[in-house]
Amino acid sequence: MLTITRRATFAAAHRLYRSDWNDARNEAVFGRCANPGGHGHNYVLEVTVGGDLDPETGMIADLKWVKEVMDRHVIDHVDHRNLNADVEILHGVIPTAENLARVFWHRLVGPISEQARLVRVRVQETENNSATYEEP
Amino acid sequence: MLTITRRATFAAAHRLYRSDWNDARNEAVFGRCANPGGHGHNYVLEVTVGGDLDPETGMIADLKWVKEVMDRHVIDHVDHRNLNADVEILHGVIPTAENLARVFWHRLVGPISEQARLVRVRVQETENNSATYEEP
Amino acid sequence: MLTITRRATFAAAHRLYRSDWNDARNEAVFGRCANPGGHGHNYVLEVTVGGDLDPETGMIADLKWVKEVMDRHVIDHVDHRNLNADVEILHGVIPTAENLARVFWHRLVGPISEQARLVRVRVQETENNSATYEEP
Amino acid sequence: MLTITRRATFAAAHRLYRSDWNDARNEAVFGRCANPGGHGHNYVLEVTVGGDLDPETGMIADLKWVKEVMDRHVIDHVDHRNLNADVEILHGVIPTAENLARVFWHRLVGPISEQARLVRVRVQETENNSATYEEP
Amino acid sequence: MLTITRRATFAAAHRLYRSDWNDARNEAVFGRCANPGGHGHNYVLEVTVGGDLDPETGMIADLKWVKEVMDRHVIDHVDHRNLNADVEILHGVIPTAENLARVFWHRLVGPISEQARLVRVRVQETENNSATYEEP
Amino acid sequence: MLTITRRATFAAAHRLYRSDWNDARNEAVFGRCANPGGHGHNYVLEVTVGGDLDPETGMIADLKWVKEVMDRHVIDHVDHRNLNADVEILHGVIPTAENLARVFWHRLVGPISEQARLVRVRVQETENNSATYEEP
Numbered sequence: 001m002l003t004i005t006r007r008a009t010f011a012a013a014h015r016l017y018r019s020d021w022n023d024a025r026n027e028a029v030f031g032r033c034a035n036p037g038g039h040g041h042n043y044v045l046e047v048t049v050g051g052d053l054d055p056e057t058g059m060i061a062d063l064k065w066v067k068e069v070m071d072r073h074v075i076d077h078v079d080h081r082n083l084n085a086d087v088e089i090l091h092g093v094i095p096t097a098e099n100l101a102r103v104f105w106h107r108l109v110g111p112i113s114e115q116a117r118l119v120r121v122r123v124q125e126t127e128n129n130s131a132t133y134e135e136p
Numbered sequence: 137m138l139t140i141t142r143r144a145t146f147a148a149a150h151r152l153y154r155s156d157w158n159d160a161r162n163e164a165v166f167g168r169c170a171n172p173g174g175h176g177h178n179y180v181l182e183v184t185v186g187g188d189l190d191p192e193t194g195m196i197a198d199l200k201w202v203k204e205v206m207d208r209h210v211i212d213h214v215d216h217r218n219l220n221a222d223v224e225i226l227h228g229v230i231p232t233a234e235n236l237a238r239v240f241w242h243r244l245v246g247p248i249s250e251q252a253r254l255v256r257v258r259v260q261e262t263e264n265n266s267a268t269y270e271e272p
Numbered sequence: 273m274l275t276i277t278r279r280a281t282f283a284a285a286h287r288l289y290r291s292d293w294n295d296a297r298n299e300a301v302f303g304r305c306a307n308p309g310g311h312g313h314n315y316v317l318e319v320t321v322g323g324d325l326d327p328e329t330g331m332i333a334d335l336k337w338v339k340e341v342m343d344r345h346v347i348d349h350v351d352h353r354n355l356n357a358d359v360e361i362l363h364g365v366i367p368t369a370e371n372l373a374r375v376f377w378h379r380l381v382g383p384i385s386e387q388a389r390l391v392r393v394r395v396q397e398t399e400n401n402s403a404t405y406e407e408p
Numbered sequence: 409m410l411t412i413t414r415r416a417t418f419a420a421a422h423r424l425y426r427s428d429w430n431d432a433r434n435e436a437v438f439g440r441c442a443n444p445g446g447h448g449h450n451y452v453l454e455v456t457v458g459g460d461l462d463p464e465t466g467m468i469a470d471l472k473w474v475k476e477v478m479d480r481h482v483i484d485h486v487d488h489r490n491l492n493a494d495v496e497i498l499h500g501v502i503p504t505a506e507n508l509a510r511v512f513w514h515r516l517v518g519p520i521s522e523q524a525r526l527v528r529v530r531v532q533e534t535e536n537n538s539a540t541y542e543e544p
Numbered sequence: 545m546l547t548i549t550r551r552a553t554f555a556a557a558h559r560l561y562r563s564d565w566n567d568a569r570n571e572a573v574f575g576r577c578a579n580p581g582g583h584g585h586n587y588v589l590e591v592t593v594g595g596d597l598d599p600e601t602g603m604i605a606d607l608k609w610v611k612e613v614m615d616r617h618v619i620d621h622v623d624h625r626n627l628n629a630d631v632e633i634l635h636g637v638i639p640t641a642e643n644l645a646r647v648f649w650h651r652l653v654g655p656i657s658e659q660a661r662l663v664r665v666r667v668q669e670t671e672n673n674s675a676t677y678e679e680p
Numbered sequence: 681m682l683t684i685t686r687r688a689t690f691a692a693a694h695r696l697y698r699s700d701w702n703d704a705r706n707e708a709v710f711g712r713c714a715n716p717g718g719h720g721h722n723y724v725l726e727v728t729v730g731g732d733l734d735p736e737t738g739m740i741a742d743l744k745w746v747k748e749v750m751d752r753h754v755i756d757h758v759d760h761r762n763l764n765a766d767v768e769i770l771h772g773v774i775p776t777a778e779n780l781a782r783v784f785w786h787r788l789v790g791p792i793s794e795q796a797r798l799v800r801v802r803v804q805e806t807e808n809n810s811a812t813y814e815e816p
Binding site: 365368374399407 | 409410411412413414415416456461464465466467468470471472475
Binding site for chain 2: 009011012013014032033035036037038039040041042079080081082084085086126127
């Protein structure tokens with residue numbers, strides 16, 4: 001199986017909390033990630049795409065096109081934004097790394113399927129934490 | 137000249153804007169960094185300390201002590217915080233990388249001088265951007 | 273499939289050799305890794321955990337809890353230790369990267385299963401070498 | 409399943425184009441990667457090998473031997489070379505990351521099978537782009 | 545002294561040789577870097593700029609403007625190019641890391657001086673090699 | 681001022697303690713770095729060399745020669761060794777990062793001066809700790 005992976009970055013603010021919980025419960029579950037003013041990360045998004053090798057071009061899909069799909073469907077919506085307040089595609093979603101990976105997968109799987117197959121979406125939050133969504 | 141450098145990280149939200157400017161002027165000067173909801177970064181703080189080598193220990197200063205000074209005077213104030221709203225040591229300061237380096241220098245220069253000499257404070261905002269404050 | 277990965281580091285000394293072999297055979301098989309005084313590494317441990325997304329928290333498992341499990345069952349036993357001499361959980365084991373990945377998997381699979389499912393344990397020894405243990 | 413991964417680097421020039429296409433078509437498909445003088449990369453090659461743990465040595469295969477196989481069958485052919493002009497093992501192949509991963513897999517699968525099983529070949533072209541060839 | 549540093553990357557081919565030397569002498573001096581087909585690198589360019597902090601903006605200079613100057617005067621000329629054949633600003637220059645740092649400094653020092661002061665230009669060729677040009 | 685920097689790595693065991701101190705005092709000063717069995721690191725050594733640009737070659741000094749000097753005078757003595765027990769050039773020296781930088785400087789300054797000028801020696805012990813020795 002042959003895949004290509006494209007990496008992109010975005011900077012965003014987020015806060016982990018539920019408005020239907022009180023502060024004590026939010027802090028018990030989410031710790032300092034529930035601090036009222038929020039915090040933020042330099043996120044890394046890695047998208048892995050599989051498919052047949054086009055014998056004429058030696059490519060599965062043009063990596064520039066993969067980047068454009070990532071920009072149009074994910075990065076342009078989240079970069080330099082507050083993930084809790086400003087991002088329609090995350091409305092009603094607690095912006096954990098897991099949820100970002102899951103939402104971004106569903107944003108990308110359709111557009112990528114026009115030329116290839118989406119295999120994996122990885123969202124790295126810090127040098128120590130990441131979440132990955134893969135096809136079943 | 138012999139120095140040691142200690143690296144630490146913190147995650148914070150920030151927004152570049154002035155409340156005495158209107159939105160158009162903030163956007164003209166600060167671009168998307170002025171987006172109302174703010175964004176955030178995984179900041180890297182590197183503190184460089186010089187001094188004489190203690191012949192008994194082979195150390196300029198204990199790196200664990202340097203880390204404790206960094207935690208107590210900087211990291212504990214900014215980690216998982218909103219640099220515009222929640223951080224007393226940055227009150228009234230536009231949280232650019234330059235200002236962070238400058239403010240952190242002045243927070244650290246006294247405490248570090250108890251055992252050594254502060255030589256350089258570097259604040260990395262993204263993999264592409266950083267600011268450095270050095271002694272004259 | 274959704275997973276989260278937590279990274280941690282530890283510094284340890286090790287030596288690859290068998291006491292039931294003579295020096296020449298140890299050197300023939302293990303090369304300079306058999307040097308009598310041993311050497312060491314900054315190891316990186318990456319633990320990948322899968323499971324269902326808790327709809328209330330948006331998390332598979334709390335990454336802080338994953339880190340605590342890693343600390344209690346692995347890191348606290350090996351960090352700043354000599355893997356040949358000081359580490360009970362590695363008693364009788366040649367401390368290759370492969371064996372570390374295998375032993376750490378068996379240390380972690382039970383505790384992690386209390387809240388999620390252990391998917392992968394990766395041990396990086398140097399920037400060029402690593403070993404990975406995955407579920408069958 | 410237990411695997412080990414070995415990383416190596418090489419520096420090479422390449423150009424993406426087909427001599428049976430005119431310049432306009434080459435540029436339309438390959439963009440600036442078709443620039444006539446070519447360009448280049450610091451490539452990273454990661455080779456993952458699986459197998460049974462030898463109970464006597466605690467190893468799947470000697471990582472030094474894996475490195476020698478990588479050098480003899482891949483690195484020595486491509487390092488400090490022009491992938492379009494100078495490399496016999498890439499003759500007639502458009503040197504995309506996908507094709508490099510595929511060709512290197514077929515170069516390595518035989519020699520590695522003498523002691524273990526080739527599981528994955530990953531070729532990283534830049535910090536943002538990579539291709540991976542895995543066993544079916 | 546306060547400085548900011550901006551990092552950018554470019555991919556280029558190069559070859560170290562002199563046309564007024566024969567092959568044997570080129571190979572004796574430049575080794576495999578003189579291979580006829582050339583090779584290439586993912587270069588990293590880091591530009592450090594100093595100046596007074598503008599009290600109104602908290603910035604020495606807008607990092608986006610620094611990036612634009614880097615793009616217009618350096619990156620656009622060298623990215624995805626052959627440094628020996630295609631780059632007018634390197635005409636007649638052996639493209640060593642030292643010469644790149646020196647030439648890029650002289651390209652940038654004028655434009656940067658419109659708003660700040662150029663302090664350092666660093667060109668990284670591989671993860672092991674770099675050259676730096678600093679003000680006297 | 682023009683400089684080049686060469687990076688190399690070595691893996692070594694070390695322990696911070698003084699045999700003329702008892703265990704309690706060693707632990708009070710050196711903490712877990714005094715653990716009896718020792719621990720280890722993947723060290724990174726960066727050597728910076730300055731000088732005039734040779735107009736014929738475009739080089740300050742051949743980076744391959746710098747690497748050979750580093751190997752012969754430092755790396756070959758410390759790689760895959762125990763810095764307390766096996767390394768003559770560190771005899772009687774507590775192997776702190778500071779002392780390594782200082783000793784390596786004095787090992788390298790003579791040999792480098794045959795073709796250039798030693799400017800800086802940096803020893804990185806972990807991703808968070810390093811020491812640097814520079815010319816006065």
